[in-house]
Each structure stands twice: as C-alpha cells, then as structure tokens.
Amino acid sequence: MQNSSSNGQVRDRLRLAVPSDGVMYEGTLDFLSASGMRVRRPNPRGYTGEMRALRGVEIVFQRNSDITARVEEGDADLGLVGFDNFAETRIDDGDALVVIEALGYGHCELVTAVPDSWVDVESMADLADLSIDFQESGRELRxxxxxxxxxxxxxxxxxxxxxxxxxxxxxxxxxxxxGYADFIVDLTASGQTLSENHLKRVADGTVLESEGALIANRRMLREHPERLETAREIIERIEASQSASTYSRLTANIEGESEQAVAAKVLELPEASGISGPTISPVYSRDGRQVYSITVSIPKRDLTAAVDHLRSIGGASVSVSDAVYLFREESNIYARLLDALGLS
Structure with a gap:
C-alpha cells in the first residue's frame, strides 16, 4: 500500500491522512474548511474523502493515534494530527517530520495530576521526594x-x-x-475532568503543550515531485490563511489634490500605512470632485487607530473586511520543508 492506490497502481496524488473521529475530527475539518480546503466525506463511516479545491489530494480517514505511523510508513504523504500523538509515537531519525507544529486548533496540555488529598505534593520536586519514600518502603509509584x-x-x-x-x-x-494508580499523566483542555475526579495539577508538571500539527513523510515527498508540489499548495494555503486571520482590509474614499497627496496623508500614521503602503485609485465622482479610493491591509490590533486616522484626513464610509488569504513573497514554511528534505 505504501506507494500504490487501492487497485495496486502507483499513485500520483498526494495522500493526506486526517482524524476519523474523536475530538480532533471536527476541529480538523473546520480548520481545512477555513483554509479554503473543505473536505467532503461521502460516507460517515468511510475511510476516504475528497478535497475539491485541490484535485491532486486523496483524503484518507484514520484514527488520530494511527496517523503518525501511517505517515512514518509512507502510507500517507501528509497527516493532520495532534502534536502530542506525534511526539509520543514518532521514530527517532525516521521519515516522519513536523511541517507545522501549531495550527491553532485542538489546544490541550499533557499534565501531571495527583489526588486532591495529597496536600503536601505541589511540585515535581515533591513527587521526586515521594518516589524515594515509596522506594524505601518497598514499593514504587504507579x-x-x-x-x-x-x-x-x-x-x-x-x-x-x-x-x-x-x-x-x-x-x-x-x-x-x-486504586489502580497513584497519580496520572493525561491530556486536559480545561481541567474540568480533573476537578470532577478530585485531581489537581502539579504546578510544574506540564509535560507538553499540544494542538493540531501538519506532519509529512520526507522520503515520499523527496521521491515524488508531483506530490511535493501538491504539498506546497496545501502549505501555502494554510500559511496564507493563518497570516490573513490577523489582518483587516480597510477601504475609504478621500478627497485630495492627487494620489501622491492622499498617500502622504495616509502615511502620516505608520499604523495606517498597511503592509507596503496604501493602494490608491481615482474615483470618478458625479460632481467632479477629486476623490481617491484607498485600500490598506493592517494588523487587526491597529484597526481603531487606523480608522480614526482615515476619518481625520477626510475618509468617508470607511469599510472593513477580513482577508481570506495573505500570501507573502515566499512561503517560509515551505522553504523550511525544502531545507529538511535536502532540496533547498
């Protein structure tokens, strides 16, 4: 199966493994949809799906706990998986590698939690002392x-x-x-389940912070350029979508003597100047006034300051919209992947 389709033929399409159920399932599908790569699963119990936005992609649904292994073995070229699962099951010096460690969904922590009744245990140092006490009494912590x-x-x-x-x-x-164990190390998102079971977190007992991650098989991508190109498309869309999520696009009409004069007014406030400066074009008004439409893309944290500035220089009807994608001159994530593949 490693390099073939279900009918035994060598496959050209990139195979992307996504969680088939559990807490990561809906989050992963929502994430892909928000990134412009909606996945359709014709049969709720089926193991295959389709991504119409990218025809070169074959979707396979796998248990979250199996995805790292499927990517490691080359059964899938890319996988979307909880980083906790990858960190636990990855093979040192294997073919699976992390492309994007934090995708922004599925947040949780792997934590150390002890019974509330352990009033003298607050830190890992306390647990270290307790393990010695247990050992000296002829038993070990479970x-x-x-x-x-x-x-x-x-x-x-x-x-x-x-x-x-x-x-x-x-x-x-x-x-x-x-009575099966003395304490636990487990995932938690809110801590509510721990509290309901009379457990408390150890202060410095966080093993790992986790969220959805994109992983890849380095050998498959290195040996199949057509799949690597499809991987680039997926990475670019994810990166551009994540970049756009922190930006807003402002448009306003401003009266002025020339495009240069309007640009100078906008640039008086650095927060309103956009990524590389405003885009300005003439508005052909019915009354013959010299009006120009300006558009800037700014970080959302600067939104109020930018709107106030555009108003102060005569901006009328300032409209705000969210960007869907924000593509940079090049994809830094894809460049790092090429470096990891030895192809840069």
Whole structure:
C-alpha cells in the first residue's frame, strides 16, 4: 500500500491522512474548511474523502493515534494530527517530520495530576521526594497514562526515578480513585475532568503543550515531485490563511489634490500605512470632485487607530473586511520543508 492506490497502481496524488473521529475530527475539518480546503466525506463511516479545491489530494480517514505511523510508513504523504500523538509515537531519525507544529486548533496540555488529598505534593520536586519514600518502603509509584514515552522522559528529567507506568487507552482520570494508580499523566483542555475526579495539577508538571500539527513523510515527498508540489499548495494555503486571520482590509474614499497627496496623508500614521503602503485609485465622482479610493491591509490590533486616522484626513464610509488569504513573497514554511528534505 505504501506507494500504490487501492487497485495496486502507483499513485500520483498526494495522500493526506486526517482524524476519523474523536475530538480532533471536527476541529480538523473546520480548520481545512477555513483554509479554503473543505473536505467532503461521502460516507460517515468511510475511510476516504475528497478535497475539491485541490484535485491532486486523496483524503484518507484514520484514527488520530494511527496517523503518525501511517505517515512514518509512507502510507500517507501528509497527516493532520495532534502534536502530542506525534511526539509520543514518532521514530527517532525516521521519515516522519513536523511541517507545522501549531495550527491553532485542538489546544490541550499533557499534565501531571495527583489526588486532591495529597496536600503536601505541589511540585515535581515533591513527587521526586515521594518516589524515594515509596522506594524505601518497598514499593514504587504507579502512574497511569496513555503517553508512556513522554511520561518516562519527563519524570526522569525531574528526578522521579522510582515508578511503574501503567499504559491505558481508556479513562485515565478514574484510576487513582479505584486504586489502580497513584497519580496520572493525561491530556486536559480545561481541567474540568480533573476537578470532577478530585485531581489537581502539579504546578510544574506540564509535560507538553499540544494542538493540531501538519506532519509529512520526507522520503515520499523527496521521491515524488508531483506530490511535493501538491504539498506546497496545501502549505501555502494554510500559511496564507493563518497570516490573513490577523489582518483587516480597510477601504475609504478621500478627497485630495492627487494620489501622491492622499498617500502622504495616509502615511502620516505608520499604523495606517498597511503592509507596503496604501493602494490608491481615482474615483470618478458625479460632481467632479477629486476623490481617491484607498485600500490598506493592517494588523487587526491597529484597526481603531487606523480608522480614526482615515476619518481625520477626510475618509468617508470607511469599510472593513477580513482577508481570506495573505500570501507573502515566499512561503517560509515551505522553504523550511525544502531545507529538511535536502532540496533547498
């Protein structure tokens, strides 16, 4: 399957793996739609979908926990996955690499949480001392988690050296209450589930901050230029959409002697000058006045200041719209990918 379509033929289209269910499913589809790459899933239980915006893309739905492995093995060229999953299951020096670590959705943290009744445990140093106490009494701390690799590494980094990990796939937060584990390392978004199960976060016990990430198989992209080109289109759209989300486009009509004179007025306030300066064009008014339409794209944080300035220089009917895409001179993310592939 690694380099073939379902009928055994070598595939030309890029295969993108996306979560098939769970908390990442809706977030991923919403993210792709907002980036102008809506995914259609004809059968809610099916494993394939389509992306009409990019005909060179084949969508495959996979469990979030399997996506990193599918990309690592080359069954998929790209994958959208929680960064926590990638960090836990990646293979050192393998073919899977992170293209974009933080896509802006699916935010959560992998945290260390202990029972509320442990009033003397507030920090990882306290847990390190407790692990020694347990070891001297002839037992080890029992820790329930879905993330044994990340958990073991984190505990050792904080001198918690005597413990037993219990890997689970179900409800980890229940285990201290039923006596299966002493404490847990698990994902949380709001902390509500921890609180409901009488658990508290350890102050410096955050193992990892996670959100949706874009990963790729370096070998597949290096060996198949047509898939690499499709990957570039996906990366460019994501990057341009994320850049546009922080900008607004302002348009106003301003009376003036010339385009240069109007531009000079606009440029008096740096926050209103836009990315590279205003775009100005004449308005052919019915009464013969010299009016010019100006358009600037500005960071949303400067919106009020820019609108006030345009008003102060005679701006009429200032309209504001959100940009859909904001493409830079080149894609920095794609340039980094080429460097990682040894193709720059």
């Amino acid at each position: 820790i329930a988690t879905k993330y044994p690799v990340l958990t073991r590494r984190f505990l050792h980094q904080h001198d918690v050296n005597y413990f037993t990990l219990k890997r689970l796939s179900g409800a980890v937060e229940l285990t201290p209450a039923i």
